[in-house]
Amino acid sequence: MVKTIRQVGLKITVSLLKLLVRSPMTGWRRSPRSTTLKGR
């Protein structure tokens, strides 16, 4: 039961995330990543 609720919750969350966000358009984009292991 708990497992089913979790799965449904996860699916809803993922669907909401997909609605909220879109991927950027084609091509190279500037990378914002830190290049150190300590940084994020």
Added chain:
Amino acid sequence: MSRITPRSVVLGIGGLLGHDANAALVVDGRLIASSQEERHTRLKHDGAFPHRAIAECLALAGLTPHEVTDAVFAEKGLQSHLFDLTGRTGNVFTRALGRVLPEGWGNLYGQQARRLLPQAKFHHAWHHLSHVAGAFHTSPFERAAFLCVDGKGEDYSASAGVIDHGELKLLWEQPYENGLGMFYTVITYFLGFVSFGSEYKVMGLAPYGEPRYVEELSRLFTTDDRGGFRLHREIRFTEQSIIAAFPWVTKLTGIAVRKKSDSLDQVHIDLASSLQHIFEEEVFKMARFLRTETGEENLLFCGGCAQNCVAAGKLRSKKIFTAVFNSPVGGDMGSGLGASLLFERERRCGLPFKADTRGFYLGGDPGPVPAGARPWQMKFDGDVHAYIGKQLAIGKIVAVVRGGMELGARALGARSIFADPRAPGMQSRLNLAVKFRESFRPFAPAILAEYTGEWFDSADESDYMNYTAYLRPELRASLPEKFSSLRERLDFPRCSIPSVIHVDFSARLQTIRPEVHPDFHKFVTAFHALTGVPILINTSFNVAGQPIVRTAVEGWDCFVNTDIDLLVLNDEIFRNPFEKTREEKLTWLKQFAKLA
């Protein structure tokens, strides 16, 4: 007797993305060992936690897991899964989430690693930076631009920037689910090559065809003059997602999907040729963009797509950059090595260092000869290299298991099969009776480095079989206008060393130098002394679907199930009993068939 504990014992661990698990060990700044889990578990591309590979690395260093001070994962598991889950990459929201949540979450290896390495601090590297550090610190360059292209980093497929000993600038990236690597993989599967990592088969097939379907394939993506590439459909790195894209490919190109069991027709071969053509053009555009933007003279080409040695060879000969270094372990099998070097780089705070790769013979020795082999041991006079040189010259096929095992996808002479490249029909014989794989697959020539320019259009080094070159025009036979079949084209005597020269006269070279390949150099030299040809066929010692053999026991097992004539185990030579029937061999082969 007490032993001084080293200050820094760094273990790089790769494979979190679910395949090619591996480990590498750097002790006090010195690269000691590196190993792939598949070589131990005998499951090709095994992505399970690499505890056997770790154990081998530690054993070679004489250390215990408790002495590991730092463990560096070559990927960020959470970020990778998060982007897979949402199917959205590179946007503000998911990236912010990826930054806020701890890096350790989603690390499939985390629990086992913590249990195994109680004293270690854990670090997580961006996947492409592991590739870049692995390439740079094993390259001859002091500074370079880098181009890393693969199927999937955490949420990107290509990245580019500049690196020297003190500076690592990651400047640009492209999202993964629409990337160039994904495109190559989808069409590879579409062509019926449905096992993981089969892209190199399509690369090998491409020269048999003409790029007649470039226009049709171009309907699947948009691109720009900087190599900014994007598929018109988002596809994830799962078999399910890739297969679901087939109807879309058919709809846009008008070409039907090929099943694995279907015959390989000209349309498929031409499709492979078109795919390779597009791939090369995109890589060249990326390189030109990078050259213009960074002004650098050297280029590091790394990531899984850099294993495409045809593109790498052409990239080098195009001279977009003065020099190109294509990392031999630029794919995921070297990610742990790269992660450990990335950590070492930070530890040194900009002080220059290069890893001594010792020819990438970074694994353990073969171990003892199995007792069952003893009755078949041969007596021979003189030295093993001279004797094997003689046997090769009379057409024998020889397998070798000697010294430390090589890291990476290519056998570099320590776990190899050697044969005479002049022998007519040797390519088919090796493919069908030894390797049990597609007859079109070409073999690589291992050539004494000083003779490369006499045989090929480039005299540049290719120590690790990571570039292609073309046979010199004066050494080529004139070809008929047309061939009636693939078979006829394959068997046509196109030159004096047909087994290692592809139908378009290309070859994936391994240049042999005594300082890089001390043992292998002696075998080729012995063959050269007898025949006047400084070239041997070198192919990995395994059958289709099987990881390269690692130990003497595995070598013997593979040997007796194939038509290889002689086996060199350490310093001893054995002849094949040829006791197994064809049926017994095929039964043995079945265990690897799924992965072939």
